[in-house]
Amino acid sequence: MSTANTASTGLHLLPEQDGSIQALAGEVPAVSVKGLVKFYGANKAVDGIDLVVKQGELLALLGPNGAGKTTTLEIIEGLKKSDAGTVELFGLPHKKARRLIGVQLQEGATYSELTCAECIQLFASLYGCQTDPGLLLDWVGLGELAKRRTDQLSGGQKRRFSIALALCNDPRLIILDEPTTGLDPHSRRDTWELIRLLHKQGRSILLTTHYIEEAEVLADRVVIVDQGRVVAQGSPIELINELGSEVTVSLTAPEEAALKDLPGVTAATFSGGRWYLRCSNPGEVVGELTLRLGSQGLKELSVNGPSLEDVFLVQTGHHIGDDDENNSGNRR
């Protein structure tokens, strides 16, 4: 059986044979979630999440571990039942839209005894698709490993392979659960590049991450989730602008420097040997700092515009990174 010969050509995002799918209007959102609630025992893992991914949009669900991101995805993917709320994919219930979505799960989720190519072929077949595994693996940069067994892939290769699996049915919507967690910086950038390409092709993408940079770099729109709730959403720039014009002045100085009473500083924190001063008048603050500390004391200083990190801090009252253990501890 030669898959390559029978492969169709051209844009094939819509399977015209399937009546139910053909009926999709372009303006129907790829994902529409309303009032999602999920309990684990007495714990409310998801607490009334509303979510819309427009067609062609890349939406990042940003939040610390245990915020309910994965559970939300699993409900959207049809792997878990919600306790309340509705999910529609391209205006269809999940069952009818399954062929249109590509899913990447956090676990390896492959058959150990199969090679990469065989695994792609099998999973494509489970979507009713005939896929050329060689082309697809080439596409994610694993072309040379087509004949390697999936249990012999390295961690980064496994992750990339799981993205290939998510693409095996040429999906219109791709759902990625923490696609870069645990990757080294180089592989992370490669994966971002891959996701950007998929986005460029007009596919809708919904991904979760707890890396602020990832959301900032990739997403059209970010939905910040904390403790099972949506706390803020918008494009990264919108979210940052909402914070106002305040910037952060950070500098290396001893804790005793007592910088809280500087004029114009709305918040001052000291952590890791540095002072962080929030203000809307950085020029004056820097001038005052020079006066106070003198040229000897002021060795190094930087002024940063507001970032998503600040948005997260303002909206949730804590840092996303240092909150990992706290949050997961509370929840599990």
Place this chain on the structure above:
Amino acid sequence: MKLPDTTDQTPGEVSLSASVHRRRLVWPSACRDLIRMNLLMLLRNRQVLLFSLLFPLFVMLVFGGILKSGVQKVALSGPKDLTTLMAKFLPPRFFTPMYMSAAQANHDVALGNSSFALVVLNPNAHPLQIEVVENFHNASENGYYTSVAEAIELGVNQTLLHMGPAVIPKLDIIKSSGATVGGVLAMTHYTKFLTPGIIAYAVLTSSMLGASMRLVRDREQGTLRRIKATAVPMWVFVIGHVTAQLVLVAIQVAVLLTTARLLYGVGIGPLPAVVVLLLVVGSLCFLALGFLVAGIAKGEQAAMMIGNTIALPQMFLTGIFFPLSQAPEWMQKFALFMPLRYLSQGLREVMTNGASLADTSGDLLVLLAVGIAAVVLVLFTFRFDPLGAS
């Protein structure tokens, strides 16, 4: 990482899509590929091959050839025409007949020259009685000798029946002086007794142990969950798994039967279709048990432990290696609750004793009932999500 340049040449042209072709229906191709890939996985899985092929083969060779190392002597005493007929039913590669008087035979066995003796007690009695003379130093082998003796008795009886009463009118029935004979023993060769049991056991291990361990591993790796997220209906997934396992069973049986045929001359019997039916129903029953074990077990280790707990007692207590009629009563009763008993008994009846479909319908019904009960429990216990995940 090399990304193809073509992908961002012209916006709107999707090179990825060019390698994907959508079919109208999901399940026909999904079914075919699931079967194909599952079979591939089974044949690549060393554990599966070890449990389902090598181990049964090893057991058959060891037990079938246990006495092959040296040809043993059997002392036969009685009227010449009768003893030569008896000798015909001795497993030929294992035993040579020695003809002698009753006293000599006794002496020979006592000295260990002959493994055991068959002595016709009174040539004029009706029915005739033969005594199996065993050396009690060989306690471990005597059970086997007795079964050989019983096989001879049945063989002789069947021959006499066929010859009709005119040929040797005096010999109607031969009674062993020992314990009464169970109907199970209508055979002429130990491997003929052993082979159906080993096949039944092989089906049990591959269908129950093998399937449950693979299912648990795939579940814990998240593979089953990933499959659940695809567009394939769950019954297709089950069919893929089950069919591949049935093909594996066919391969197992082919290997074991070929070996048995080549080495011991054991055949499949006059009703191959009934043998196939028994094997299919039996493996479906054990597969259902395998899915059940997979649902209960938390991990691969647990699946192996639970599976072995179910499989090993059945191997030793359901008459795989020796006729249940020779087992203590508690074991016979115990065996009534073991599905393997019904598969091995059914196979043996059909392959060795020339039983018909009607004769084994009881065994088939028990296997079916166990299978259906297991399927019902599977519906409540089977999970696609890894137990580690919330």
